[in-house]
Amino acid sequence: MIRLAANLSMLFNEHAFLDRFAAAASAGFKGVEYLFPYAFDAEDIKHVLQEAQVEQVLFNLPPGDWEAGERGLASLPGREGEFRDSVIEALRYAEVLNCPRVHAMAGLLPEGADAATQADHHETYLRNLRFAAGEAAKTGRDILIEPINTRDMPGFFLSRQAQAMAIIEVIGADNLKLQFDLYHCQIMDGDLIRHLERQFDAIGHIQVAGVPERHEPNVGEVHYPAIFERLRALGYTGWIGCEYRPRAETRAGLVWGEPWGLTAQG
Numbered sequence: 613m614i615r616l617a618a619n620l621s622m623l624f625n626e627h628a629f630l631d632r633f634a635a636a637a638s639a640g641f642k643g644v645e646y647l648f649p650y651a652f653d654a655e656d657i658k659h660v661l662q663e664a665q666v667e668q669v670l671f672n673l674p675p676g677d678w679e680a681g682e683r684g685l686a687s688l689p690g691r692e693g694e695f696r697d698s699v700i701e702a703l704r705y706a707e708v709l710n711c712p713r714v715h716a717m718a719g720l721l722p723e724g725a726d727a728a729t730q731a732d733h734h735e736t737y738l739r740n741l742r743f744a745a746g747e748a749a750k751t752g753r754d755i756l757i758e759p760i761n762t763r764d765m766p767g768f769f770l771s772r773q774a775q776a777m778a779i780i781e782v783i784g785a786d787n788l789k790l791q792f793d794l795y796h797c798q799i800m801d802g803d804l805i806r807h808l809e810r811q812f813d814a815i816g817h818i819q820v821a822g823v824p825e826r827h828e829p830n831v832g833e834v835h836y837p838a839i840f841e842r843l844r845a846l847g848y849t850g851w852i853g854c855e856y857r858p859r860a861e862t863r864a865g866l867v868w869g870e871p872w873g874l875t876a877q878g
């Protein structure tokens with residue numbers, strides 16, 4: 613069964629944030645995800661989720677100073693206290709929103725980082741992820757890590773699929789999982805279906821977008837019908853987050869999703 617979630621940081625930007633939940637539901641989405649809920653009261657978001665009858669499937673931990681360019685705290689040496697606070701805050705929202713998983717963004721390496729600095733980030737990342745997985749396990753939730761392409765996010769610490777898989781293996785926590793974003797994987801690693809198969813057991817969430825412009829999945833070099841078919845054959849029962857920038861009005865661009873229950877006409 614293909615279950616599609618609308619990424620409300622990118623889709624339905626024609627509406628104010630709290631109105632995007634109903635817009636997504638009326639287009640056939642059963643779930644929603646977005647970057648951050650923290651500018652809103654958790655109870656207000658819970659209310660719109662319930663009104664729209666959609667599930668909250670994912671959001672990110674507080675990322676540090678986003679406006680100043682920070683992209684997560686999980687691998688940043690010296691920021692461990694802030695990272696721990698961010699885990700607690702995200703899990704508090706997850707409890708209210710009944711969200712089973714949260715994404716811990718790795719953060720950026722300093723420009724020109726030498727091997728010692730990279731090793732320091734790696735060790736910090738491992739320690740922080742162990743802490744996050746331990747806290748999330750207390751309420752049965754998953755922590756996700758996502759390799760992000762370094763063209764869009766230069767310096768992002770976690771950029772390759774193999775790196776993420778090695779980290780998941782070394783930590784060995786059942787609730788530390790891979791956020792497999794095919795857009796990033798295509799740019800950094802390619803070989804999408806083989807990655808999907810090899811990493812299948814570690815995957816906690818999937819995201820899609822056309823490559824390279826990050827528009828609708830039917831625009832660009834990736835043939836998503838083949839990927840969805842393989843997911844179905846593998847027995848994937850998780851969510852697929854639609855995390856792309858619509859070329860024009862969101863709803864008109866949903867034609868690509870009609871075989872999977874979306875409706876392009878309002």
Ligand SMILES: O=C(O)C(=O)[C@H](O)CO
Pocket residue numbers: 647672715717758760793796819855
């Ligand atoms: O950019 C992406 O692909 C994501 O999923 C992240 O949540 C970015 O923050």
Ligand SMILES: [Mg+2]
Pocket residue numbers: 758793819855
């Ligand atoms: Mg993503």
